[in-house]
Amino acid sequence: MDLYFxxxxxxxxxxxxxxxxxxxxxxxxxxxxxxxxxxxxxLKGVYKVINGSSFIILNQNNGEKLNKIVCAHELGxxxxxRELAKDGMISESVIYDMSRQRELEANLFACQLLLDDETVAxxxxxxxxxxxxxxxxxxDPNLIALKCSFLVNQGYDFIPQEYNTVFxx
Amino acid sequence: MTFAxxxxxxxxxxxxSQTELAELVGVHYRTIQNWEKGHRKPxxxxxxxxxxxxxxxxxxxxxxxxxxxxxxAGEKGGPRAARDMEALITEVTGLFAGGELxxxxxxxxxxxxxxxxxxxxxxxxxxADKGKKKT
Numbered sequence: 001m002d003l004y005f006x007x008x009x010x011x012x013x014x015x016x017x018x019x020x021x022x023x024x025x026x027x028x029x030x031x032x033x034x035x036x037x038x039x040x041x042x043l044k045g046v047y048k049v050i051n052g053s054s055f056i057i058l059n060q061n062n063g064e065k066l067n068k069i070v071c072a073h074e075l076g077x078x079x080x081x082r083e084l085a086k087d088g089m090i091s092e093s094v095i096y097d098m099s100r101q102r103e104l105e106a107n108l109f110a111c112q113l114l115l116d117d118e119t120v121a122x123x124x125x126x127x128x129x130x131x132x133x134x135x136x137x138x139x140d141p142n143l144i145a146l147k148c149s150f151l152v153n154q155g156y157d158f159i160p161q162e163y164n165t166v167f168x169x
Numbered sequence: 170m171t172f173a174x175x176x177x178x179x180x181x182x183x184x185x186s187q188t189e190l191a192e193l194v195g196v197h198y199r200t201i202q203n204w205e206k207g208h209r210k211p212x213x214x215x216x217x218x219x220x221x222x223x224x225x226x227x228x229x230x231x232x233x234x235x236x237x238x239x240x241x242a243g244e245k246g247g248p249r250a251a252r253d254m255e256a257l258i259t260e261v262t263g264l265f266a267g268g269e270l271x272x273x274x275x276x277x278x279x280x281x282x283x284x285x286x287x288x289x290x291x292x293x294x295x296x297a298d299k300g301k302k303k304t
Contacts (some may be wrong), residue, residue: 005187034285034288036281036285038277038278038280038281040271040274040277041270041271041273041274041276041279042270042271042274042277043270043278048282048284048285050285050286050289051253051286051289051290052256052289053285053288053289053291053292053293055285055289056289057278057285059282080273088282103203
């Protein structure tokens with residue numbers, strides 16, 4: 001699990017450094033990934049590679065905050081699972097062809113991209129619960145819980161929180 | 170009903186033989202045969218329109234929106250594009266096969282993928298001009 005966290009964390013940090021931004025839209029643009037907003041109902045987002053070009057399709061009804069998270073998640077698929085997406089798209093909120101492993105990895109990537117260690121650690125030390133921290137960081141409780149696991153893995157003395165590995169379902 | 174079945178019915182309704190219809194449309198009678206057997210579909214929209222006109226039916230009564238999308242792809246980019254488009258649409262349809270998702274989403278997603286396909290193609294062409302293709 002250690003190497004795992006590290007690999008994903010490193011990938012996220014490399015991009016943050018390269019583009020001087022934690023904003024998944026900025027990074028996607030920098031990587032030449034096309035982002036499309038489509039009116040959808042349940043489907044939150046889709047990542048697909050077509051003839052070598054990468055696409056992130058976002059549900060325009062998600063709202064800004066959720067779309068930032070979904071975009072970061074799809075970016076995770078791009079960085080970690082691009083090869084797989086050539087044969088079939090990767091979509092969120094579908095049981096069809098969903099591998100829990102892949103989803104967890106994309107969520108780990110998203111939480112590393114969107115949340116910086118110190119800020120979250122500080123909030124935890126201040127005694128806030130994950131709901132509150134999620135509000136403060138404008139993310140999602142599950143992402144915060146995942147971040148806790150990262151921090152614990154890095155030696156912080158926190159209690160690992162329960163999380164839903166496929167919360168973007 | 171499939172395109173093949175719709176075609177056959179429309180032709181019989183108009184009391185035309187396959188040869189007569191072929192003449193009206195300007196194709197070989199074997200083409201009509203292949204279409205009615207379900208082996209092939211009209212390769213472009215022009216042809217579909219001619220066929221529909223000869224049968225006095227609207228074009229979209231013979232072909233679904235999806236068929237027309239594939240046909241248009243074929244027109245713009247040749248048989249390969251038509252095949253690629255068909256594969257993409259099949260993928261999306263498969264996604265919705267479980268019944269978990271809304272049908273309107275399917276149409277919107279297909280439209281988005283159609284757009285994406287042509288963006289990808291244009292990008293690929295630009296790269297090919299520069300001497301290096303992505304795929």
